[in-house]
Amino acid sequence: MLRIPEIPPEQLTPEQRKVHDAIVSGPRGAVVGPLKVWLHSPALAERAQALGAFCRYHSSLPKRLSELAILITGAHWRAGFEWFVHAPEGIAAGLDPEAVEAIRVGAQPKFSRSDEAALYDFVRELYETRRVSEPTYRRAEKELGSLGLVDLVGIIGYYGLISMTINAFQVPLPVGAKEPFAD
Numbered sequence: 001m002l003r004i005p006e007i008p009p010e011q012l013t014p015e016q017r018k019v020h021d022a023i024v025s026g027p028r029g030a031v032v033g034p035l036k037v038w039l040h041s042p043a044l045a046e047r048a049q050a051l052g053a054f055c056r057y058h059s060s061l062p063k064r065l066s067e068l069a070i071l072i073t074g075a076h077w078r079a080g081f082e083w084f085v086h087a088p089e090g091i092a093a094g095l096d097p098e099a100v101e102a103i104r105v106g107a108q109p110k111f112s113r114s115d116e117a118a119l120y121d122f123v124r125e126l127y128e129t130r131r132v133s134e135p136t137y138r139r140a141e142k143e144l145g146s147l148g149l150v151d152l153v154g155i156i157g158y159y160g161l162i163s164m165t166i167n168a169f170q171v172p173l174p175v176g177a178k179e180p181f182a183d
Contacts, residue, residue: 002170003170013042064090065116066151068095070086081173082166118139119140126156
């Protein structure tokens, strides 16, 4: 159950309505999950949803790689709502379902594409050590380029915010959905 009350559409302030309408009219088409939480702070919601639209729909990374970064982040934070939304999108974008499942359960995925392996190692190393070693950095830079690495760090930062929002406010899965990180 969501820890913070959902704001009924008829009770939105003008600032909240502006952000709500911007989200609904954009590529997302609806205010769901953590975006409902952010409406309590319309200034945060406005900026975060704009960053999210860039990270999800307009970064330099192909969708397959951005979805991989999102899934690594969702699994790191064990953010069920995030996983529920993005696991199917990642598979549809070309990720191997077995690699996606390995990420979910915390196992080492097997990648057939070198860009996926380099991205995975970069993100995992950053999460585990809070740094990226020179060899890991150079390998990822070779695969993704400098622009790709900057966008990658932006994506995982944004989806870290999403995942923390999901966990802190207990954003529920849709009715009938199975929790992907149940112990």
